[in-house]
Amino acid sequence: MVKRWPIKEEGDASILNEKIHFPTSQRVAKNRLLKPPMTESMSSWDSNDIKKSGIPTQKAINIYEKWGLGGFGMCITGNIFVDPKHMEVHGNSLIHPSIDTHERKNAFKRCANVLQGGGALAIAQLNHGGRLTPITFNEQPWAPSSIQHQAKINFLGKHGVPKELGKSDIQNEIIPLFVYAAKYCYEAGFNGVQIHAAFGYLLSEFLTTNTNKRTDEYGGTIENRARIIKEIYQAIRSVYGMTDVINSGVADGVGIGRPSMAEPDIATKILTKQVQSVAYNNMEANYIFYSMSSVAQLNQAASTSVEEAHGNLTYGISDYSCPHKAFFFKVTFSLKMIPTMIKKSIFG
Numbered sequence: 001m002v003k004r005w006p007i008k009e010e011g012d013a014s015i016l017n018e019k020i021h022f023p024t025s026q027r028v029a030k031n032r033l034l035k036p037p038m039t040e041s042m043s044s045w046d047s048n049d050i051k052k053s054g055i056p057t058q059k060a061i062n063i064y065e066k067w068g069l070g071g072f073g074m075c076i077t078g079n080i081f082v083d084p085k086h087m088e089v090h091g092n093s094l095i096h097p098s099i100d101t102h103e104r105k106n107a108f109k110r111c112a113n114v115l116q117g118g119g120a121l122a123i124a125q126l127n128h129g130g131r132l133t134p135i136t137f138n139e140q141p142w143a144p145s146s147i148q149h150q151a152k153i154n155f156l157g158k159h160g161v162p163k164e165l166g167k168s169d170i171q172n173e174i175i176p177l178f179v180y181a182a183k184y185c186y187e188a189g190f191n192g193v194q195i196h197a198a199f200g201y202l203l204s205e206f207l208t209t210n211t212n213k214r215t216d217e218y219g220g221t222i223e224n225r226a227r228i229i230k231e232i233y234q235a236i237r238s239v240y241g242m243t244d245v246i247n248s249g250v251a252d253g254v255g256i257g258r259p260s261m262a263e264p265d266i267a268t269k270i271l272t273k274q275v276q277s278v279a280y281n282n283m284e285a286n287y288i289f290y291s292m293s294s295v296a297q298l299n300q301a302a303s304t305s306v307e308e309a310h311g312n313l314t315y316g317i318s319d320y321s322c323p324h325k326a327f328f329f330k331v332t333f334s335l336k337m338i339p340t341m342i343k344k345s346i347f348g
């Protein structure tokens with residue numbers, strides 16, 4: 001008979017059996033008990049062929065099946081690495097565009113399926129090793145700053161001096177890896193992903209000033225240090241289009257805000273199959289410029305009636321998908337508005 005922690009008196013545990021409704025995804029966990037991520041290291045490893053490595057084995061599926069049937073509301077996998085060059089130990093699960101195979105996809109499908117066997121939500125935890133990648137996998141791993149991990153005891157081997165990620169590496173290499181893996185997991189049947197940003201791996205290396213000495217927009221304030229995580233989240237959420245989010249039950253409808261200032265007739269254009277997406281704005285990467293240029297479009301549209309515009313609903317609205325027009329807006333906005341804002345903040 002298993003001995004358990006002593007309890008003072010028998011309590012009412014029914015609150016643990018309440019459902020949790022997640023407002024953004026509209027997913028429902030059937031109760032409040034979570035199986036957290038605990039690395040299993042039960043995926044395949046072939047030192048001669050990375051394509052045959054990182055595929056969940058029958059052992060992983062066995063334990064997932066047991067947790068799936070074990071009554072939890074949500075089961076999170078152990079960390080799955082998004083880059084074979086930045087993993088932790090042999091046996092880690094891997095997802096990466098260069099190693100995709102039917103066998104891998106099927107194995108991840110089976111994992112999602114058995115985790116859901118008892119009605120739990122199946123969540124895949126995605127991770128990037130960063131500077132914690134042992135030297136045996138990578139002598140010079142990526143990190144926010146070139147600060148080597150030095151521990152008195154290295155269970156998993158030593159760590160090399162990391163290479164500082166450039167801004168374009170973050171945006172064109174790291175973020176797309178998480179997006180690819182999230183899409184992969186979604187297609188394999190998982191109900192969601194968890195982005196691992198703890199325990200000294202890459203994303204947590206951005207969060208702390210001990211390992212993040214950057215002076216660009218990914219370092220300094222906490223907003224900047226957390227920027228990469230926010231950008232991963234936004235990039236994952238933008239992968240699927242308007243119809244996917246409705247078909248998958250994530251949303252009942254789609255809000256179109258700033259693009260409706262660029263094109264008041266965007267709804268008609270989409271519904272009559274003239275277009276399949278909203279207009280691009282060259283300033284989308286910058287919240288202030290994007291919002292202010294949209295407000296400019298709002299005012300341009302509002303300055304004429306439908307009659308005066310001869311029924312053309314986009315009459316007089318600037319096209320900021322044109323790089324020259326976007327550049328011109330940025331220059332004029334900066335010249336006009338910024339001095340006014342500074343004056344206001346000083347003199348009230």
Ligand SMILES: Cc1cc2nc3c(=O)[nH]c(=O)nc-3n(C[C@H](O)[C@H](O)[C@H](O)COP(=O)(O)O)c2cc1C
Binds near residue numbers: 037038039077079125
């Ligand atoms: C063997 C082992 C592996 C773990 N692997 C992960 C992991 O892959 N990802 C993660 O975020 N946390 C990992 N954790 C941390 C657990 O998710 C959890 O936070 C920790 O065990 C504390 O919870 P507990 O006291 O209920 O065990 C691991 C913990 C253990 C014991």
